[in-house]
Amino acid sequence: MITLQQVTLHAGTFSLREIDLHVAAGSHTVLMGRTGAGKTSLLEAVCGLRRISSGRIRIGDRDVTEESPAARGVGLVPQDGALFQHLTVREHLAFALVVRRWEQSRAEARVVELAGWLGLTGILDRRPAGLSGGEAQRVALGRALASHPKVLCLDEPLSALDDETRTEVCDVLAEIRRRTGITILHITHNRNEAERLGDRILLLRNGRIENDAPSA
Amino acid sequence: MEGAGVQSLSMASDPQSDGAPILTAAQQRRSDRVFLLCLAILGGTYVLLLLATVLADVFYTTPGHLWRALQSPEIRHAIRLSLLSCSLTTLLSLWVAVPIGYLMTRIRFRGQSVVDAVLDIPIVLPPLVIGLSLLILFQTAPLRALERVFPVTYAVPSIILAQFMVACAFAVRTMRATFEQISPRCEQVALTLGCTRSQAFWMVVLPSARKGLLTAATLAWARALGEFGPILVFSGATRMKTEVLPTTVYLELSIGNLEGAVAVSLLMVAAAVVVLVLIRTWGVEQPLNRSL
Known part of the structure; x- marks a missing residue:
């Protein structure tokens, strides 16, 4: 569950004021809106990557407003995947586990498990330069999910993909939700994608969040 | 229309x-x-x-000239001192250029444009002026006190400091260009994965900057090798003491040994060619181009 209470934030020339948002536990909520409407800034605020001027942010039953991104238990998948060019797929999947000092055998088992259901087993030793767009996004998803975060934040993760790969990654996202029951906050411009994956669609318009976005 | x-x-x-x-x-x-x-x-x-x-x-030049130059104890000393001082200068330059480059690209602070301009001083100042400024600086009371314990002026440390003043400015420019090319998004993802800012820097940013680091190191080394003006003023040109390769060329010319001067120059040309080949091989022309 994600709750934003009266959140105000400033990003460059625009501001979002007194935003209220409630994302139910286990739901896939899609946030739509025009470019520059502040969707990514809001997502960054949830992840702890952007300071808010006022208001409170809660994840689950915890107030995380003052917590660091590391402590919030949020997985982030940006538009371009933002893979680490010097690491292999295996190292990406293990990254959060190494940082969080998981026991090696437990971390290895988690990497094998993730690679299995994300279809990455055969490419564990490849680096990002050798991955297709779909593979790269699956690696980014696996990296974000490895340490069992409570919330997954997706920032237009399918926008750079062709139609076929987009369908493939959509299936992966649906599978992730089915397997983990994770709460997903998903930003997209694509109405079809939103209707296919989201069980709630919100629109960020004129600095306000509205329910049930009309067709774009 | x-x-x-x-x-x-x-x-x-x-x-x-x-x-x-x-x-x-x-x-x-x-x-x-x-x-x-x-x-x-x-x-x-x-x-x-x-x-x-x-x-x-x-x-x-002829192979004989080169051979005679390499047999000279003074020139051999100059080669050794050049290699040592340039290597130390390179390490010092990277040590300083990495944090400056990172801070200047990732943090916005008041007075940043002033700091930016200050960082370019060694590039725009005439080399002799840099040497003279160092000399004057070491005439101030605190640094004169330091020199009683640790001699700098007209000693080997002065060579490293003079080289560092210029070489570091180029390393800073290269590292800034390198960090600008690395998306902050990767760092932000690392933070959500559990990293502190320092862990994100060591585990994600610095490995991604590997090629830029090599370019900065190579460039700093090459600049240090060719440095002459500040060294002449701040370190002097004492044979077997503060003589580096550019000083050798100057001293050989001053005693009329043109063959020796050209032979030593060729050694420096060879080093420059190796540096250019290494930079091209690592394929990080953009930071280099921008830094130049």
Whole structure:
């Protein structure tokens, strides 16, 4: 569950004021809106990557407003995947586990498990330069999910993909939700994608969040 | 506007009109060739001049000259001191350039443009002035006190400091260009994965900056090797003590040993060629180009 209470934030020339948002536990909520409407800034605020001027942010039953991104238990998948060019797929999947000092055998088992259901087993030793767009996004998803975060934040993760790969990654996202029951906050411009994956669609318009976005 | 464009086009294509007649295909090709030839002559002159200077050195010297230069204890000392001081300067430059480059690209603070300008001082100041400024600085009371314990002026540390002043500025520019090319998104993802800012830097940013680091190191080393003006003023030119390779060229010239000076110059040319090849091999031309 994600709750934003009266959140105000400033990003460059625009501001979002007194935003209220409630994302139910286990739901896939899609946030739509025009470019520059502040969707990514809001997502960054949830992840702890952007300071808010006022208001409170809660994840689950915890107030995380003052917590660091590391402590919030949020997985982030940006538009371009933002893979680490010097690491292999295996190292990406293990990254959060190494940082969080998981026991090696437990971390290895988690990497094998993730690679299995994300279809990455055969490419564990490849680096990002050798991955297709779909593979790269699956690696980014696996990296974000490895340490069992409570919330997954997706920032237009399918926008750079062709139609076929987009369908493939959509299936992966649906599978992730089915397997983990994770709460997903998903930003997209694509109405079809939103209707296919989201069980709630919100629109960020004129600095306000509205329910049930009309067709774009 | 569109109408005017159509009109001028039709006038140009009509040989009876008053507009300038359009060229035939052959005339067009000839005009293009003349244009490109002019550019090639202008640019080529400079390239030829560069090659000619190197070739003049090569043809002036003989293996005997080189051998005699390498046998000279003074020149061997200068080679050793140059290699040592340039390597230490490179390490110091990276040690400083990495944090400056990172901070200047990732943090916005008041007075940043002033700091930015200060960082370029060693690049725009005449080399002799840098040496003189260092000399004056070490005449101040605190640094004179330091020199009683740890001699710097006219000693080996002064060579490293003089080289560092200039080489570091180039390393800083290269590292800034490198960090600018690394998306902050990767760092942000690392933070959500559990990293502190420091862990994200060591585990994600610095490995991604590997090529830039190598370029900065190579560039700093090459700049340090060629440094002469600040060293002459701040370190002096004492044989077997503060003599580095550029000092050798100066001293050999001053005693009329042109062959020895050219032989030592060729050693430095060879080092410069190795540096250029290494930079091209690592394929990080953009940071280098931007830093130059």
